[in-house]
Amino acid sequence: MKQKKDRVSFALSLLTHIAAAITILCLLFIIAYILIRGVPNLKPSLFEWEYNTDNVSMMPAIINTIIVVLMTLVIAAPIGIFSAIYLVEYAKRGSKLVKVILLTTETLSGIPSIVYGLFGSLMFVISMKMGLSIMAGSLTLAIMVLPTIMRTTQEALVAVPDSYREGSFGLGAGKLRTIFRIILPSAIPGIMSGIVLSMGRIVGETAALIYTSGTVAQVCTNIFAPGSTLAVHMYRLMSEGLYTEQACAVAVVLLVFVIVMNSLSSYLGRKLVKG
Amino acid sequence: MxxxxxxxxxxxxxxxxxxxxxxxxxxxxxxxxxxxxxxxxxxxxFLAGMEWAPSNNLYGIFPMIIGSIYVTAGAIVVGVPIGILTAVYMAYFCPKKIYRIVKPAVELLAGIPSIVYGFFGLVVIVPLIQDAFHTSGNTVLAASILLGIMILPTIVSVSEASLQAVPDSYYEGSLALGASHERSVYFVCLKAAKSGVLAGVILGVGRAIGETMAVIMVAGNQAVVPGSLLHGVRTMTANIVLEMGYATGLHREALIATAVVLFVFIMIINLSFSALKRKEAKA
Missing domain, CATH: 1.20.5 (Single alpha-helices involved in coiled-coils or other helix-helix interfaces)
Structure with missing residues (x-):
C-alpha cells in the first residue's frame, strides 16, 4: 500500500534528489568541459622532448612528475607503513605516545598545502641549503602525504583477522616474522590503495611545490636541480596568460591520471574487503 | 633473534x-x-591594519583575513546544504545500483587537483558572472561557488559516514510511530548524526580556508576589503603565493607571518574538529 505523502515529506524528498543531482552534475560538467576543450589541444608536439617558448611541451614536466612521485613515495611509504605497524601491532591502545602521534597525524592532514610549501622552502631550500630542487619538493610532499599512507595502512592492518596472528604465533613464528610474512602480505591491497591515493595527491599538488622544487620547465638533471611537475607547469602556463589551450591539454592529462588512480585505488580497496 | x-x-x-x-x-x-x-x-x-602596501612599508593583513573569512563563508553557503542533502541521499534514498556510481563520483570530486578546479573556475564560472552582472568576473562570488564545489566531497563523505552509523532502530522506531520516510530521516536520523555532520562541515571549512591555487585563479586578488559579493578579494593563502616569489626582507617575513596567522586559524578549526569527533565517538 503506497501512502500519499504529506507536503513536508514531498518537499524534503524533492530537495534531497535535487542536491544529489547537483553534486553529480558538477562532476560530470567539470570532466566533460575539460575533456571537450582539452582533447582537441592534445597535439603530438606537446609531448616532444624539448621545452621552448614556441612549443610549451609538457614532456619534461611529465618526467619530473614521475621522478617526484617516486622519490616522495620512497621517503614516505616506509615511514608511513612502519608507523602504522607500530600503532596497530605494538603500541598499547590509549597510551600517551599513541595519543600524541594520532593528534599530530591529524594536524598534519589538516595543514594547507601552501603552509607546507612555505615550510619546505624555509627548512629544506634555505636552512638545509638544498636550493630549489626536486629533493626539497619531494621531502615536503613526503610529509604532506604521510597521514594518508598511515591512515590507510592502519585500516588495512586492523582488517587482518586476529586468527592469522594467532595461527602464526601458534606455529612458533616470532612477532617480526608474523608481521612481515603473514600480516603485511594480506594487507597489501589496502596499503597499495593508500599509496595510489597519495600518488594522485602528489601529481595534483601545486602550492607546496612552487617554492620548493621551482617552476623551471626543464627535466631535472639530478635530484638537487629544480624542475616543475605537471601541475606546476599548468599553473605557469595559466598565469602567463598566453597558453590557455596548452593549459587545457595539461588539465586533460592530469584529469585522466587522477581518474585512473582513483579507480585503481577503489579497486584495490574492494579487493581488501573481499579477501 | x-x-x-x-x-x-x-x-x-x-x-x-x-x-x-x-x-x-x-x-x-x-x-x-x-x-x-x-x-x-x-x-x-599587522592584524588590524587596513593597508597592504609593501613598497610603503605598510603590512596590514586585515583585508586578507576578512577575504579568507568571506570566501569561506560563501563556500559554506554554497557547499553545506548541497553536501548534507547529498549525504542524506546516499545514506537513505539511494538504490544500491546508483550508490555504486555516486560513491566513486564523490571520491573523484575529491581527487581532482585544485589547479584543475582553478582552471575550470577561470574559464567557466568567471565569464558566467561577467555576463550576468557586467562586472569583472573575478569576485567573491566566483571564489565562493568554486570553493563550495571543492568542499562538497569532504562534507558528503564525513556526513555520510556518521549517518550510516546511526542505529537502524532509530529509523524503524520513527516509522513505527507513523512518520513518513522523509520525516524519519530528517527529523530523527539527521538529528542523531548532528555532531558528525558538523564535524564534516568544520573539516570543509578547513579545506576552504587553506585552498590556494583555485582561489587565486578566480578571486581577483585585490588586497582591499571587498565591498560586495561582486568585488575582488585576496585571501591569506593567495597573499603568500602571489608575493613570495619576489619578496625580500621584512616583506618576506610579513608573508611568513601571514602563514602563521593562517596556521593558527587551521589549528583552531582542527581542534574543534577532533573535539567533535571525540564527542561523536562517546555518544
Missing part, C-alpha cells in the same frame, strides 16, 4: 614518532621566521 625483534620494534616506534617531529619542525620554522615580523610591525598594525 631477540635482538632483532627489539631493534625492529624501536625502528617502528621511531617511524611513528616522525609525525611528531614533523609537526614540531613546521611550527618551529614558521614561528621563528614569522613572529619577529609581527613584533616588528606591531601586532595591531
Amino acid at each position: 631477540q635482538l632483532r625483534e627489539n631493534a625492529m620494534r624501536i625502528v617502528f616506534m621511531l617511524a611513528a614518532c616522525f609525525s611528531i617531529v614533523a609537526v614540531f619542525f613546521i611550527c618551529f620554522y614558521l614561528f621563528i621566521n614569522g613572529l619577529p615580523a609581527i613584533a616588528k610591525i606591531g601586532p595591531m598594525n
Whole structure:
C-alpha cells in the first residue's frame, strides 16, 4: 500500500534528489568541459622532448612528475607503513605516545598545502641549503602525504583477522616474522590503495611545490636541480596568460591520471574487503 | 633473534614518532621566521591594519583575513546544504545500483587537483558572472561557488559516514510511530548524526580556508576589503603565493607571518574538529 505523502515529506524528498543531482552534475560538467576543450589541444608536439617558448611541451614536466612521485613515495611509504605497524601491532591502545602521534597525524592532514610549501622552502631550500630542487619538493610532499599512507595502512592492518596472528604465533613464528610474512602480505591491497591515493595527491599538488622544487620547465638533471611537475607547469602556463589551450591539454592529462588512480585505488580497496 | 625483534620494534616506534617531529619542525620554522615580523610591525598594525602596501612599508593583513573569512563563508553557503542533502541521499534514498556510481563520483570530486578546479573556475564560472552582472568576473562570488564545489566531497563523505552509523532502530522506531520516510530521516536520523555532520562541515571549512591555487585563479586578488559579493578579494593563502616569489626582507617575513596567522586559524578549526569527533565517538 503506497501512502500519499504529506507536503513536508514531498518537499524534503524533492530537495534531497535535487542536491544529489547537483553534486553529480558538477562532476560530470567539470570532466566533460575539460575533456571537450582539452582533447582537441592534445597535439603530438606537446609531448616532444624539448621545452621552448614556441612549443610549451609538457614532456619534461611529465618526467619530473614521475621522478617526484617516486622519490616522495620512497621517503614516505616506509615511514608511513612502519608507523602504522607500530600503532596497530605494538603500541598499547590509549597510551600517551599513541595519543600524541594520532593528534599530530591529524594536524598534519589538516595543514594547507601552501603552509607546507612555505615550510619546505624555509627548512629544506634555505636552512638545509638544498636550493630549489626536486629533493626539497619531494621531502615536503613526503610529509604532506604521510597521514594518508598511515591512515590507510592502519585500516588495512586492523582488517587482518586476529586468527592469522594467532595461527602464526601458534606455529612458533616470532612477532617480526608474523608481521612481515603473514600480516603485511594480506594487507597489501589496502596499503597499495593508500599509496595510489597519495600518488594522485602528489601529481595534483601545486602550492607546496612552487617554492620548493621551482617552476623551471626543464627535466631535472639530478635530484638537487629544480624542475616543475605537471601541475606546476599548468599553473605557469595559466598565469602567463598566453597558453590557455596548452593549459587545457595539461588539465586533460592530469584529469585522466587522477581518474585512473582513483579507480585503481577503489579497486584495490574492494579487493581488501573481499579477501 | 631477540635482538632483532627489539631493534625492529624501536625502528617502528621511531617511524611513528616522525609525525611528531614533523609537526614540531613546521611550527618551529614558521614561528621563528614569522613572529619577529609581527613584533616588528606591531601586532595591531599587522592584524588590524587596513593597508597592504609593501613598497610603503605598510603590512596590514586585515583585508586578507576578512577575504579568507568571506570566501569561506560563501563556500559554506554554497557547499553545506548541497553536501548534507547529498549525504542524506546516499545514506537513505539511494538504490544500491546508483550508490555504486555516486560513491566513486564523490571520491573523484575529491581527487581532482585544485589547479584543475582553478582552471575550470577561470574559464567557466568567471565569464558566467561577467555576463550576468557586467562586472569583472573575478569576485567573491566566483571564489565562493568554486570553493563550495571543492568542499562538497569532504562534507558528503564525513556526513555520510556518521549517518550510516546511526542505529537502524532509530529509523524503524520513527516509522513505527507513523512518520513518513522523509520525516524519519530528517527529523530523527539527521538529528542523531548532528555532531558528525558538523564535524564534516568544520573539516570543509578547513579545506576552504587553506585552498590556494583555485582561489587565486578566480578571486581577483585585490588586497582591499571587498565591498560586495561582486568585488575582488585576496585571501591569506593567495597573499603568500602571489608575493613570495619576489619578496625580500621584512616583506618576506610579513608573508611568513601571514602563514602563521593562517596556521593558527587551521589549528583552531582542527581542534574543534577532533573535539567533535571525540564527542561523536562517546555518544
